[in-house]
Amino acid sequence: MKKYTDTGKKDTRSGFGDGLTELGKKNKNVVALCADLTGSLKMDEFKANHPERFFQVGIAEANMIGMAAGMTIGGKIPFTGTFANFSTGRVYDQIRQSVAYSGKNVKICASHAGLTLGEDGATHQILEDIGLMKMLPEMTVINTCDYNQTKAATIAIADFEGPVYLRFGRPKVANFTPADQNFQIGKAVQLQEGTDVTIVATGHLVWEALQAAETLNEKGITADVINIHTIKPLDDAAILKSVKKTGCVVTAEEHNFLGGLGESVARLLSTQHPAPQEFIATNDTFGESGTPEQLMDKYGLNASAIVAAVNKVIARK
Amino acid sequence: MADYKALEDLVVQVRRDILRQVHKVNSGHPGGSLGCAEFFVALFNELMERNDTFEMDGIDEDLFFLSNGHISPVFYSVLARAGYFPVEELNTFRLLNSRLQGHPTTHEGLPGVRIASGSLxxxxxxxxxxxxxxxxxxxQHIIYTLCGDGELQEGQNWEAIMYAAGNKVDNLIVTVDLNGQQIDGSTDNVLPLGNVKSKFEAFGWDVxxxxxxxxxxxxxxxxxKAxxxxxxxxxxxxxxxxxxxxxxxxxxxxxDWHGKAPNDEQLENALAQNPVTLGDY
Incomplete structure (x- = not known):
């Protein structure tokens, strides 16, 4: 099996910040808006390099989304930055009407998604944002897995015409995808080849899926591990091809099972190739305070939970 | 300056367009539309520097955004009569497969509309x-916006009003249609707006x-002057x-006529008060 090495733990939000810095230098139409979280979103360098293209909107997210929509008229490419909770639930109608329905080229960049925000607790730990965003017609939804991929995705979405939701997180996690990767929106990345089970993972759960695959391999179970960084549009072909081979699937995400990647995969399989599926996701619940590791363990979002789900789903074949 | 008599005639014709649009589909918002006919006619025919062809990016021209999208009948009439799309298309207001949706949208590609509005x-x-x-x-061009007075009850406005003054966004003219009415009654009865002028001034606007x-x-x-x-x-x-x-x-x-269409008899009465000037669509 392929070997993946953590080149040093890094936060995905820094991938966003560094991607934005690079974009600022190469694309003069890129502008950035932030709702009083410049440091948390790692937007300081863009702000320092291009103060005329950085817009501090204060604690006023609804206005930020509306402004971003307006700024596209005349050719700017606005990147908004705040926590995932305030990027989605708080401003849903603004995104729906002024961005998605209006077809505006806004990039909604959301940090601190999911449980791994940690100690701040459930008010800030949104586990519903993927669902909220994927339900919007014409919205592209991306959830990256590590620093390198987040940086590559940040740069790539500037060249894509249309509204995008880019989701990333706070903690330092394994950085294992290539620094020079060619990020293709909507294209799944096959990380491991196997025949017994398909593991489809997104975001922070991708590294956990790789760890799970190693453990399973030691027990003679081989897994296809697919990194789905783009939840919408979903790479149907890649998932179908794999499940047709393995006959079962485990989906893994740091999100409620309602509205998440797992549901998208279930819809695909139920209409085109029914197969047993197990969900690694939160179970219709709010989060709580704790360290990221404690929370991912308590809510069953880690490699050992994936291994258990694989054993369960294989038994259902 | 455009011929003033021609603009007056246009106002009357726009009123007819508004009434006939909402009557045909027995829905839509005539009240606020009629109240803003003069504003729209003046804006699009006298005040705005507009390019001949519609481009979404609107480079080197003034732009207009309608925030209170429910007064789409007046917006559509004035856009059509300014040449953005055929006047006959007013016949399709609120019909299936029309570009003239109940509330304005960019989604169907109607020239002249740069943002969807409706949710206030x-x-x-x-x-x-x-x-x-x-x-x-x-x-150097200007952004014009129209919003309703009842609409100011939405909190997002005040985030925006604070931002614009704090950041000296001085190429912006926001017009508030102060008609004192909203769906459930007068603004004073529904949720008093207080002194709107003092509020904008307190936020740092030139009012x-x-x-x-x-x-x-x-x-x-x-x-x-604005x-x-x-x-x-x-x-x-x-x-x-x-x-x-x-x-x-x-x-x-x-x-009462915020969001209600006239019946046949009422339409006849209303049109009699506004005789044909430029010709119906």
Whole structure:
């Protein structure tokens, strides 16, 4: 099996910040808006390099989304930055009407998604944002897995015409995808080849899926591990091809099972190739305070939970 | 300056267009539309510097954003009669597969519309964004926005109003249609707005009144004064005092016609008060 090495733990939000810095230098139409979280979103360098293209909107997210929509008229490419909770639930109608329905080229960049925000607790730990965003017609939804991929995705979405939701997180996690990767929106990345089970993972759960695959391999179970960084549009072909081979699937995400990647995969399989599926996701619940590791363990979002789900789903074949 | 008589005729024709659009589909919002006929006619035919062809990016021209999207009948009429799309298309208002949706949208590609509106309170934010892009592009043109008075009850407006003043967005003229009415009754009864002028001033805007918001000459001269106020470090707010349902006696001074279409008899009566000028579509 392929070997993946953590080149040093890094936060995905820094991938966003560094991607934005690079974009600022190469694309003069890129502008950035932030709702009083410049440091948390790692937007300081863009702000320092291009103060005329950085817009501090204060604690006023609804206005930020509306402004971003307006700024596209005349050719700017606005990147908004705040926590995932305030990027989605708080401003849903603004995104729906002024961005998605209006077809505006806004990039909604959301940090601190999911449980791994940690100690701040459930008010800030949104586990519903993927669902909220994927339900919007014409919205592209991306959830990256590590620093390198987040940086590559940040740069790539500037060249894509249309509204995008880019989701990333706070903690330092394994950085294992290539620094020079060619990020293709909507294209799944096959990380491991196997025949017994398909593991489809997104975001922070991708590294956990790789760890799970190693453990399973030691027990003679081989897994296809697919990194789905783009939840919408979903790479149907890649998932179908794999499940047709393995006959079962485990989906893994740091999100409620309602509205998440797992549901998208279930819809695909139920209409085109029914197969047993197990969900690694939160179970219709709010989060709580704790360290990221404690929370991912308590809510069953880690490699050992994936291994258990694989054993369960294989038994259902 | 355009021929004033021609503009007066256009106002009357726009009223007919509004009434006939909502009557045909027995739905839509005639009250606020009628109240803003003079404003729209003045804006699109006298005040705005507009390019001949519609481009979404609107480079080197003034732009207009309608925040209170429910008054789409007046917007569509004035856009059509300004040449953005065929006047006959007003026949498709609110019909299936039409570009003239109940509330304006970019989604169906109707020329003249740059943002979807309908869910209230979002237009000032969008306008600020467009104004900032004008500045980044070194484009000296102005952003015009219209919002309703009842709409100011939406909190997002005040985020935007705070931002625009705090960041000297001075290429922006926000006009508030002060007709004192909303769906459930007068604004005073539903949720009092207090002193709107003092509120905008307290936020740091340059505020002026157009007391006779249904007097075409007063609107034209007032909006010209507003334009002169731009570029001075403050966003500009115009309080346009209008009468909901203006031009049709039984629709005036009441919220009853906010979102109700006239029946056949009422249409006939209303049209008789506004005889054909430029020709019906």
């Amino acid at each position: 309170g979002q237009g000032i934010s969008v306008s600020i964004g467009a104004a900032l892009t004008k500045k980044l592009n070194n484009d 002026m009144d157009i007391e006779k918001g249904n007097d075409l000459k007063a609107v034209m001269s007032g909006m010209k 334009k002169e106020k731009t570029g001075n470090g403050k966003p500009v707010c115009v309080l346009l005092h209008t009468v909901m349902g203006n031009g049709v006696d039984f629709m005036m001074h009441t919220h």
